[in-house]
Amino acid sequence: MDTNNVIVAKHITKIYGKGEAAFDALEDINLSITAGESVAVIGKSGSGKSTLMHLLALLDKPTKGTVLINNKDATTMKGTELDELRNKSYGFVFQQFFLNANDTVLNNVILPLKIARVGRKERNQRGMNALESVELTNKAKDKAGNLSGGQKQRVCIARALINNPSIIFADEPTGNLDSHTGKTVEDLLFKLNKEKNITLIIVTHDPDIAKRCDRQIHIQDGKISKWSNV
Amino acid sequence: MNFRDLVQSASSSMFRSKARTLLTIIAILIGAMTITLTNGIGTGIKSYLNKQLGNLGATNVLTINLTNKNSSGPKSSNSPPAKYNPNHKTALIGGRGPGKKQLLMTNKDLSTIKAIPNITSAVAVHTLSPDYIMSSNGNKYQLTLMQQFGSTTAGMLSGNGVNNNNPNNQITVPSTYPASLGYNSNSIIGKTVEIGITDALGQQKTVNATVTGVQQKNLIGNATAFANTALGNQLYALQSKGLPTSIANEFTTIEATFPSNFTAKQITALQNQLTKKGYTGQTVKNQENTIFTAINVIIIVFDMFGVIALLAASFGIVNTLLMSVQERTKEIGLMKALGMSPRRIFALFSIEAMLIGFLGSVIGVIFAAIIGKIINTIGAHTFVKNFPGLSLLTFPVSTILIVIIGIMFIAFLAGTLPAIRASKKDPIEALRYE
Ligand SMILES: Nc1ncnc2c1ncn2[C@@H]1O[C@H](COP(=O)(O)OP(=O)(O)O)[C@@H](O)[C@H]1O
Ligand SMILES: [Mg+2]
Numbered sequence: 060m061d062t063n064n065v066i067v068a069k070h071i072t073k074i075y076g077k078g079e080a081a082f083d084a085l086e087d088i089n090l091s092i093t094a095g096e097s098v099a100v101i102g103k104s105g106s107g108k109s110t111l112m113h114l115l116a117l118l119d120k121p122t123k124g125t126v127l128i129n130n131k132d133a134t135t136m137k138g139t140e141l142d143e144l145r146n147k148s149y150g151f152v153f154q155q156f157f158l159n160a161n162d163t164v165l166n167n168v169i170l171p172l173k174i175a176r177v178g179r180k181e182r183n184q185r186g187m188n189a190l191e192s193v194e195l196t197n198k199a200k201d202k203a204g205n206l207s208g209g210q211k212q213r214v215c216i217a218r219a220l221i222n223n224p225s226i227i228f229a230d231e232p233t234g235n236l237d238s239h240t241g242k243t244v245e246d247l248l249f250k251l252n253k254e255k256n257i258t259l260i261i262v263t264h265d266p267d268i269a270k271r272c273d274r275q276i277h278i279q280d281g282k283i284s285k286w287s288n289v
Numbered sequence: 290m291n292f293r294d295l296v297q298s299a300s301s302s303m304f305r306s307k308a309r310t311l312l313t314i315i316a317i318l319i320g321a322m323t324i325t326l327t328n329g330i331g332t333g334i335k336s337y338l339n340k341q342l343g344n345l346g347a348t349n350v351l352t353i354n355l356t357n358k359n360s361s362g363p364k365s366s367n368s369p370p371a372k373y374n375p376n377h378k379t380a381l382i383g384g385r386g387p388g389k390k391q392l393l394m395t396n397k398d399l400s401t402i403k404a405i406p407n408i409t410s411a412v413a414v415h416t417l418s419p420d421y422i423m424s425s426n427g428n429k430y431q432l433t434l435m436q437q438f439g440s441t442t443a444g445m446l447s448g449n450g451v452n453n454n455n456p457n458n459q460i461t462v463p464s465t466y467p468a469s470l471g472y473n474s475n476s477i478i479g480k481t482v483e484i485g486i487t488d489a490l491g492q493q494k495t496v497n498a499t500v501t502g503v504q505q506k507n508l509i510g511n512a513t514a515f516a517n518t519a520l521g522n523q524l525y526a527l528q529s530k531g532l533p534t535s536i537a538n539e540f541t542t543i544e545a546t547f548p549s550n551f552t553a554k555q556i557t558a559l560q561n562q563l564t565k566k567g568y569t570g571q572t573v574k575n576q577e578n579t580i581f582t583a584i585n586v587i588i589i590v591f592d593m594f595g596v597i598a599l600l601a602a603s604f605g606i607v608n609t610l611l612m613s614v615q616e617r618t619k620e621i622g623l624m625k626a627l628g629m630s631p632r633r634i635f636a637l638f639s640i641e642a643m644l645i646g647f648l649g650s651v652i653g654v655i656f657a658a659i660i661g662k663i664i665n666t667i668g669a670h671t672f673v674k675n676f677p678g679l680s681l682l683t684f685p686v687s688t689i690l691i692v693i694i695g696i697m698f699i700a701f702l703a704g705t706l707p708a709i710r711a712s713k714k715d716p717i718e719a720l721r722y723e
Contacts, residue, residue: 145626147628159620171627171628
């Protein structure tokens with residue numbers, strides 16, 4: 060086994076519901092992702108991309124199979140251990156941003172550090188640094204609700220990288236953006252991947268983004284239909 | 290999140306929907322205010338009575354009566370009338386309402402009580418009926434006079450209480466008397482007054498007594514003057530002259546003293562001894578407790594109104610927080626995805642509940658204090674004018690703290706249901722967008 064594998068999925072299956080209503084969202088998925096890699100998850104709507112990402116990001120547990128994180132079985136980890144892992148090692152970017160519109164940009168960015176109980180001074184400092192890397196320091200004190208879509212997604216990226224994560228999970232990060240602002244967000248993510256060696260797992264519909272990734276996982280009806288590297 | 294962040298997050302969430310929070314806070318406020326006010330009145334009256342009863346007499350005195358098994362009188366009770374006992378005569382006592390039959394005692398009872406260990410002295414209480422009091426200016430005034438028992442220096446405006454060991458006649462007078470008698474409260478001390486009294490044959494006699502002190506105005510004993518043993522005995526001897534000895538030597542009450550360093554336990558033991566012999570002995574403290582129990586019952590009844598308001602407020606808290614949890618579903622999901630533990634999510638909403646409780650109770654207590662201040666100020670000039678020293682409403686810090694902490698606890702309990710619901714939210718469900 061390659062010790063560089065940050066994530067390994069073995070025969071994972073996800074079934075929603077029970078009995079008659081049971082629905083196999085994922086069936087027998089096997090994959091491994093190495094550190095520093097960029098991987099695109101592509102497929103039709105409803106094919107199971109988000110479900111796969113949630114399982115890999117430890118937001119959900121597979122019905123069958125195991126997920127190894129740094130060669131450790133995540134399915135046997137306790138809740139607190141999983142919380143800690145997501146808080147310290149993962150960054151998340153969602154299509155719908157999930158920012159607190161009433162709070163300031165800075166406060167939104169430092170939320171993971173607040174949860175980790177990092178001191179006030181340090182987290183504000185690190186928040187400003189994170190905002191600097193997405194070029195939004197001048198908006199730090201603004202209400203998050205007042206930003207444009209592209210700016211919001213950049214705030215989300217700042218929030219995702221504030222804890223120096225080893226992996227960033229992005230679920231259709233440009234899905235709600237026009238092509239121009241989408242490009243800025245896209246460039247930002249790949250810059251982090253290249254410069255900080257952060258593993259990138261992007262669920263996307265955008266063929267351009269998919270092409271820029273080292274590998275692409277094609278999902279069809281809950282199964283991996285093929286792998287490709289461009 | 291550390292505690293400060295939790296409080297900050299909870300309070301900003303609380304103020305996000307101001308109208309909803311405000312309504313809940315008002316309900317809590319009414320409850321907190323009611324409870325604080327009723328307890329304030331209770332405390333005020335109790336501390337006032339405490340002072341007054343302290344003025345009434347020494348604490349080492351027992352007021353002793355013969356125990357009457359059916360003392361409530363025929364009208365006020367459904368029980369059959371008590372059997373006539375030729376050994377005990379009765380007298381009808383008490384002012385308003387159905388009279389209370391009180392068994393009469395004789396010198397035999399007095400010796401029995403004197404023989405009880407730890408009773409240092411015992412005296413029969415005779416009702417004194419003097420006609421008038423007169424000073425050197427020649428004006429005569431009506432007088433209610435009682436014999437003083439035990440030793441007391443409390444409640445004197447000037448001078449001292451009478452001395453029962455002094456063979457000379459001594460008297461203390463209420464604060465309204467010196468001016469009428471042609472003195473002021475200081476100059477009357479040491480002066481001689483004349484007391485007129487009529488015997489059973491209709492002949493008026495006079496007795497002289499020295500004024501040793503002027504009593505402070507108080508709630509209960511304001512109009513009564515006090516005589517020492519020498520004066521009391523002399524007056525009773527005069528007033529009962531011509532009466533058959535059997536009647537002259539009958540009385541309803543004995544006042545007995547015990548060592549003033551007695552503990553509550555020792556006093557109870559002494560009272561039990563009296564009970565065994567068929568007597569009822571009450572201290573000032575006992576009488577005070579009877580009154581306090583009655584006051585407490587009234588306070589509890591009023592507190593119920595406050596409790597009902599708080600009950601309604603609790604449902605307000607549950608409702609407010611359930612809506613808050615619903616509205617913040619995505620935020621909760623995000624925080625959980627970012628690694629916040631369910632326990633902290635629970636804490637976040639519990640703190641929000643307690644903050645609502647805190648705000649409501651603090652504002653309620655402040656309102657109560659303001660209302661109390663206004664009532665006290667108005668009262669001092671009007672309806673409690675004649676009760677100097679009566680602060681109708683008193684708010685001890687301990688009561689206020691108990692009200693605030695109690696309400697915060699109730700709010701916490703009300704918040705548990707929404708808080709548990711929040712802590713159990715599935716981040717995936719919360720973050721799903723469709
Ligand atoms: N909680 C759920 N209960 C039942 N079915 C679900 C649930 N979540 C997702 N699904 C179904 O699983 C399939 C995959 O969903 P998803 O992973 O969100 O697809 P994608 O992200 O590729 O659009 C869809 O058909 C969806 O309706
Ligand atoms: Mg999806």
